[in-house]
Amino acid sequence: MTITPPHFRVLADVHIAPAVVEQLRNRSVSIETVTDLLGQDAQDPDILEYAFQNGYTILTHDKKIQTHINDRIAEGKNHCGVFIALDILQGDRGVGRIVAEVTFRHDAIQSGAASLQEEVYNQVIWIS
Numbered sequence: 755m756t757i758t759p760p761h762f763r764v765l766a767d768v769h770i771a772p773a774v775v776e777q778l779r780n781r782s783v784s785i786e787t788v789t790d791l792l793g794q795d796a797q798d799p800d801i802l803e804y805a806f807q808n809g810y811t812i813l814t815h816d817k818k819i820q821t822h823i824n825d826r827i828a829e830g831k832n833h834c835g836v837f838i839a840l841d842i843l844q845g846d847r848g849v850g851r852i853v854a855e856v857t858f859r860h861d862a863i864q865s866g867a868a869s870l871q872e873e874v875y876n877q878v879i880w881i882s
Contacts, residue, residue, distance in 0.1 A: 762863045762870060764837075764856060765805050767814035768794060771845055774813075777853045783860045786810070798822040802833055811835040811874055813856065815844055823878060835874035839881040848881075855881045 764785040862868035
């Protein structure tokens with residue numbers, strides 16, 4: 755019997771450029787947006803909880819989410835990982851770099867060279 759690894763799914767925060775979402779979808783990355791699933795005004799703690807409950811890794815530019823991650827950890831709660839792209843990568847300038855990093859992780863997980871549990875879950879991955 756073959757065990758299928760958990761599926762790598764991404765939840766893009768409201769400030770992620772639509773081009774990033776489009777390019778990741780073109781590369782077969784399963785990605786949804788916070789706006790579509792939770793609405794434009796969703797707050798970080800709610801986004802983190804939704805992502806955890808539904809197996810999404812968050813993609814954001816919001817460095818303030820680190821405070822909410824720390825709060826979750828202090829409460830003994832896990833998270834499914836967060837990619838934080840630096841501010842210099844906002845808008846169209848950062849599309850290629852963000853897509854390359856997320857696609858690299860996706861491909862490594864899908865091929866079995868990496869695992870969600872070891873390299874994404876409960877991790878903060880900075881994209882610079």
